[in-house]
Amino acid sequence: xxxxxxxxxxxxxxxxxxxxxxxxxxxxxxxxxxxxxxxxxxxxxxxxxxxxxxxxxxxxxxxxxxxxxxxxxxxxxxxxxxxxxxxxxxxxxxxxxxxxxxxxxxxxxxxxxxxxxxxxxxxxxxxxxxxxxxxxxxxxxxxxxxxxxxxxxxxxxxxxxxxxxxxxxxxxxxxxxxxxxxxxxxxxxxxxxxxxxxxxxxxxxxxxxxxxxxxxxxxxxxxxxxxxxxxxxxxxxxxxxxxxxxxxxxxxxxxxxxxxxxxxxxxxxxxxxxxxxxxxxxxxxxxxxxxxxxxxxxxxxxxxxxxxxxxxxxxxxxxxxxxxxxxxxxxxxxxxxxxxxxxxxxxxxxxxxxxxxxxxxxxxxxxxxxxxxxxxxxxxxxxxxxxxxxxxxxxxxxxxxxxxxxxxxxxxxxxxxxxxxxxxxxxxxxxxxxxxxxxxxxxxxxxxxxxxxxxxxxxxxxxxxxxxxxxxxxxxxxxxxxxxxxxxxxxxxxxxxxxxxxxxxxxxxxxxxxxxxxxxxxxxxxxxxxxxxxxxxxxxxxxxxxxxxxxxxxxxxxxxxxxxxxxxxxxxxxxxxxxxxxxxxxxxxxxxxxxxxxxxxxxxxxxxxxxxxxxxxxxxxxxxxxxxxxxxxxxxxxxxxxxxxxxxxxxxxxxxxxxxxxxxxxxxxxxxxxxxxxxxxxxxxxxxxxxxxxxxxxxxxxxxxxxxxxxxxxxxxxxxxxxxxxxxxxxxxxxxxxxxxxxxxxxxxxxxxxxxxxxxxxxxxxxxxxxxxxxxxxxxxxxxxxxxxxxxxxxxxxxxxxxxxxxxxxxxxxxxxxxxxxxxxxxxx
Numbered sequence: 070x071x072x073x074x075x076x077x078x079x080x081x082x083x084x085x086x087x088x089x090x091x092x093x094x095x096x097x098x099x100x101x102x103x104x105x106x107x108x109x110x111x112x113x114x115x116x117x118x119x120x121x122x123x124x125x126x127x128x129x130x131x132x133x134x135x136x137x138x139x140x141x142x143x144x145x146x147x148x149x150x151x152x153x154x155x156x157x158x159x160x161x162x163x164x165x166x167x168x169x170x171x172x173x174x175x176x177x178x179x180x181x182x183x184x185x186x187x188x189x190x191x192x193x194x195x196x197x198x199x200x201x202x203x204x205x206x207x208x209x210x211x212x213x214x215x216x217x218x219x220x221x222x223x224x225x226x227x228x229x230x231x232x233x234x235x236x237x238x239x240x241x242x243x244x245x246x247x248x249x250x251x252x253x254x255x256x257x258x259x260x261x262x263x264x265x266x267x268x269x270x271x272x273x274x275x276x277x278x279x280x281x282x283x284x285x286x287x288x289x290x291x292x293x294x295x296x297x298x299x300x301x302x303x304x305x306x307x308x309x310x311x312x313x314x315x316x317x318x319x320x321x322x323x324x325x326x327x328x329x330x331x332x333x334x335x336x337x338x339x340x341x342x343x344x345x346x347x348x349x350x351x352x353x354x355x356x357x358x359x360x361x362x363x364x365x366x367x368x369x370x371x372x373x374x375x376x377x378x379x380x381x382x383x384x385x386x387x388x389x390x391x392x393x394x395x396x397x398x399x400x401x402x403x404x405x406x407x408x409x410x411x412x413x414x415x416x417x418x419x420x421x422x423x424x425x426x427x428x429x430x431x432x433x434x435x436x437x438x439x440x441x442x443x444x445x446x447x448x449x450x451x452x453x454x455x456x457x458x459x460x461x462x463x464x465x466x467x468x469x470x471x472x473x474x475x476x477x478x479x480x481x482x483x484x485x486x487x488x489x490x491x492x493x494x495x496x497x498x499x500x501x502x503x504x505x506x507x508x509x510x511x512x513x514x515x516x517x518x519x520x521x522x523x524x525x526x527x528x529x530x531x532x533x534x535x536x537x538x539x540x541x542x543x544x545x546x547x548x549x550x551x552x553x554x555x556x557x558x559x560x561x562x563x564x565x566x567x568x569x570x571x572x573x574x575x576x577x578x579x580x581x582x583x584x585x586x587x588x589x590x591x592x593x594x595x596x597x598x599x600x601x602x603x604x605x606x607x608x609x610x611x612x613x614x615x616x617x618x619x620x621x622x623x624x625x626x627x628x629x630x631x632x633x634x635x636x637x638x639x640x641x642x643x644x645x646x647x648x649x650x651x652x653x654x655x656x657x658x659x660x661x662x663x664x665x666x667x668x669x670x671x672x673x674x675x676x677x678x679x680x681x682x683x684x685x686x687x688x689x690x691x692x693x694x695x696x697x698x699x700x701x702x703x704x705x706x707x708x709x710x711x712x713x714x715x716x717x718x719x720x721x722x723x724x725x726x727x728x729x730x731x732x733x734x735x736x737x738x739x740x741x742x743x744x745x746x747x748x749x750x751x752x753x754x755x756x757x758x759x760x761x762x763x764x765x766x767x768x769x770x771x772x773x774x775x776x777x778x779x780x781x782x783x784x785x786x787x788x789x790x791x792x793x794x795x796x797x798x799x800x801x802x803x804x805x806x807x808x809x810x811x812x813x814x815x816x817x818x819x820x821x822x823x824x825x826x827x828x829x830x831x832x833x834x835x836x837x838x839x840x841x842x843x844x845x846x847x848x849x850x851x852x853x854x855x856x857x858x859x860x861x862x863x864x865x866x867x868x869x870x871x872x873x874x875x876x877x878x879x880x881x882x883x884x885x886x887x888x889x890x891x892x893x894x895x896x897x898x
Contacts, residue, residue: 071145073122073195074435075374078206081119084153085204087111087211092201095218096188096256097237102126102165103175103188107201109160109211113153120147122198122205124174125164132161146198162202170801171842172323174199175254178801180320182278182767187257189319189334191327192250194375195436203249208373208482210246217241219256226255226274228331230313242312244330246480248371253329255317262287266295267302272315275340278767282340283318290316293354293397297361300396301388304468307475310369316357320768321803323842326356328363328385335360342769343738346701348652351399359389370475373482375439376430379508380488382443383426383451387459390452401651406452407588407618408657412625414449415593418513420887422880426451427485427508440841441880453591454507460589461503461540462496470495506537514539514592516566516584520599527578528571531564535592539566544586544616545579548607555610556581556603581611588619593626605641614651621658628670629891631898635670638662639682647689652701655690659683659709667713668815669857669892676815683713695731704733711742717752737765741773748780749814755781772807779811782820787812791824794851795831802842809850818855825853825861829868832878841877848881857892865889 088110095104109121124146131138133150142149150160168177168188174196177188190200197203217225217239225231228251229242244252260280262273273290275283283290294316302308311331322336339353366388367381390402417423424432426446433439459467470492478487485508493500514535521528529543542561549555559579564572581603584594596604604611604620611617624641627633642662649655667679690706693699707729711720720743728734735743744761747753755778762774779790790812793800800808813821832851836844853861865886869879 071147072435072437073206075376075430075433078208078374081204081206082208084113084115084117084119085111085209086114087204087209090201090203090211090213090252092213092215092252093218094200094216094254096223097218097220098165100168100177100179100186102167105162105164105166105201107160107162107203109162109202109204110157111160111204111211112157113155115155117153118149118151119153119204120149121160121162121202122146122195123148123162123164123202124166124198126167127165129163129165130161131163134158148202160202164202166200169199170321171839172321172802173840173842176319176321178320178768180276180278180768181771185258185277187255187259187276187320189255189257189317189322190253191323191334192252193324193327194250194440197249197252200252200254205249207248207250207371207375210248210371210480210482212246213241213244213252215241215244215252215254217254217256222258223256224259224261224274226253226259226272226315226317226332228253228311228329230270245310247330247368251328251330251368251371253327253332253334255319255332255334259317262291264291266291266298267309269309270313271295272313274315274317275337276320279318279337279340279342282342286340289350290357293357293393294361296396297358297392300392301361301365304392304471305365305475306472307365307369307479309364310479311364314361321801323802323845326360328360328367328381330364330368333360338769342767343736344700344704344733346652346656346704348405348656348701351393351402351405351653354397354399355389355393355402355405358393359385362388362392365475366471369480370478371482373484374430374433375436375442376428376433377483377485378439378442379426379447379451380485382447383455386448386452387455391456401614401653403588404614404618404651405653405657406449407615408621408653409660410449411453411588411591412449412622412661413445414451414453414591415445415513415626416629416888417445417884418450418511420884422883422887423511425509425511426454427504429509437876441876450591457507457539457590458503461538462492462498462500466496466498467492470500503538510536515595516541516592517595518582518584518597518600520578520582520597521571522578523573526573526575528573529564529582530571531566531568531584533567537592539585539590539592540564541566541585541590541592542587543572544581544583544613545574546581546583546603546611548580548603549610552610554607556607556612558612561586581607583616583619585619586613586616588615593630594619594623595627596620596623605644608641609645609648609650614654617649617651617654618657621654625661628666628895631895634898635666635895636675636679638666639679643682643686646686647693652699652705655702656705659686659705663709663713665892668855670895672896673815673818677715680713680715684710684715687713691729691731697732700733707733707739708742711739711746714746715750717747717750720746721752737767737769737773740765741770741777744773745777745780745811748777748811749782749816751782755786768803772803775804775807776811779808780814782814782817784820787821787824791827791831794847795835798839802846805843806846806850809846812851813853813855815855821853825856826864828853829864829872829882832882833868833872833874836875836878841875844875844878845881848878848885852882852885854885854889857889857896859893862886862889862893 091108093106128140225239227241259274318337326335362385366384474491517532519530545559546556687706687710694703832847
């Protein structure tokens with residue numbers, strides 16, 4: 070398939086002005102394909118040639134200004150339009166299109182719970198071509214008139230309010246000008262909950278089998294949605310630009326959510342079937358806030374080309390966390406960002422594949438390369454950069470610049486230069502220089518304190534490895550004389566880095582000095598020796614959870630950089646997590662300890678001891694929460710205990726009893742979690758999996774069964790799972806991921822050893838056949854992360870050097886291999 074280049078997009082944008090699309094979809098033609106009819110009204114500014122994109126199962130007819138064109142002229146995904154004259158034109162295309170099972174284009178899903186079918190679109194980047202013919206680039210905006218024929222009993226949702234005309238016929242209100250990738254349709258027998266707010270209709274939609282779970286959370290979802298909506302209207306001068314606000318929770322969705330104007334689509338795991346922690350509810354709320362921010366930054370004002378995708382995502386990421394903190398009950402969202410989300414950016418920025426937050430346009434020459442930039446840099450690092458920008462220039466000036474940007478470019482397109490110009494008009498600070506230092510550079514700066522005693526006081530100097538300016542807060546803490554394990558804040562003061570003379574302070578030096586207290590910049594920080602000794606003894610006694618997150622992140626970075634032994638991190642976790650009060654911190658530290666330290670950074674011979682430490686931490690948390698005072702913390706401890714337990718008896722008893730002693734009762738998520746661990750340990754069999762699937766035949770149950778079957782320590786089970794993933798193309802995106810998650814287990818290294826070498830050629834072939842979404846899943850979930858040895862690295866490097874693979878897989882493998890290289894270095898440190 071041809072990918073669109075930036076040069077081609079610029080040439081086409083100079084030639085065409087696209088006015089309106091009439092899109093008519095018929096979803097009643099069967100389970101494999103649907104019919105698509107498109108009329109595009111456009112103007113050619115001069116005589117010339119161009120093309121329209123389409124990926125049909127069958128192209129039935131094409132007419133341009135009433136004259137037929139030869140359908141056989143379609144080459145790959147491009148239909149040439151030659152000999153255009155200057156003036157207005159009308160292009161009509163009729164085709165049959167394939168449904169997807171990979172979450173791209175028009176995805177079709179049949180719910181195993183009740184047999185009902187659902188379809189929805191995900192048209193990001195270049196997948197509108199899988200649904201209808203289009204001039205598929207973000208700066209050729211047009212209005213859309215969408216109509217859909219659907220089976221009786223279905224509801225159709227779109228970007229505009231959808232009206233049922235009878236006989237399964239639905240017509241959506243004409244949209245304002247949109248980029249092609251924002252067009253959205255979701256159709257099926259939805260369970261819907263509707264409300265009105267600020268004069269607009271709001272809706273929540275989920276497949277029917279999850280209706281009761283949506284009903285249970287509808288009040289919370291509407292509350293979060295309307296709180297964010299009202300807060301954005303306090304921040305932004307432009308009103309919400311669309312006629313309704315629907316949120317559809319759809320099955321087998323590849324991303325967290327998609328900001329389709331007026332119809333945001335979310336993965337339906339956000340409608341919880343089982344017990345969840347408050348941190349999980351906060352994450353769902355953050356995604357709601359993130360996607361709503363896109364209605365302005367992304368939808369109202371859209372990037373001109375994909376090199377500026379960071380502007381969309383970084384802005385929504387920053388606004389999502391900040392607005393949630395300001396407008397909802399979730400007031401500590403930056404703790405979760407710091408301990409869980411920010412590391413995504415730090416890790417990505419230290420790999421060879423790193424790129425600037427705002428890459429040079431020449432570094433994003435086509436859509437294939439643009440897709441690779443949807444990573445921790447465009448989201449977490451970009452949001453961190455914007456948070457530092459707000460700290461540096463002030464929120465009032467920042468918002469004034471944002472509102473200027475919206476006013477200048479609403480319903481149009483804009484670039485980084487436009488954005489920086491808008492900010493510059495609102496402040497006397499040199500925003501252009503800031504952008505060059507922060508947005509056009511790569512890598513993570515490191516800030517290191519040096520504390521020196523002076524007569525009557527002490528001095529702080531901040532060493533700076535890197536090139537960016539930082540405005541940071543430094544926290545000075547003393548040991549509480551009444552409670553030696555507790556620290557009290559003496560002072561917080563701001564420091565600009567790089568700076569000149571050391572900061573001088575009176576009195577004795579603090580027991581703990583924390584650079585970047587408040588976590589408002591993006592940099593690795595180190596602790597001086599006295600501060601680190603204090604942290605080891607009193608980390609859980611630091612009063613602010615965000616400060617504790619900064620210290621835990623410093624420890625994490627030191628482990629990854631070979632400056633702190635992995636076992637020392639585990640010792641700190643064992644000492645402090647049993648007393649930790651913030652759920653996000655507990656979850657973040659346990660996850661790093663389990664997935665990186667126990668599974669990768671420690672030699673295989675030390676893994677059993679590491680798992681014993683983790684289960685010991687979990688037992689301590691379970692004892693602490695026996696009184697029911699913190700169900701979220703208890704649930705976190707139960708989950709991590711299940712994943713780390715080395716002997717099956719405790720969790721076999723839980724499964725037999727249907728509950729954990731003292732609670733919670735086992736819901737489907739916990740039952741499947743236990744069963745998977747029992748499979749890994751060889752303490753159950755296929756009959757138990759089949760019985761559990763009879764108990765829970767839902768889509769989530771199907772995924773749980775696939776995960777468990779792949780985890781069985783049996784050669785035939787491993788062969789069947791490998792065949793399903795790599796030799797057959799029958800698995801949907803979610804079932805592929807579930808199977809891959811079960812396949813590789815550190816406890817089964819010898820059993821799956823032969824598959825390590827097979828992985829590389831089989832993944833390359835799979836990615837070529839099934840495309841970017843499955844390629845990404847194969848690189849993320851099916852990679853043998855447990856195999857931390859030089860041979861695995863060598864095989865992967867050979868594959869990268871010699872194999873012809875699609876960009877999505879190449880990027881994922883490059884990142885996995887760099888993580889493997891780092892794990893080997895940590896082991897050798």
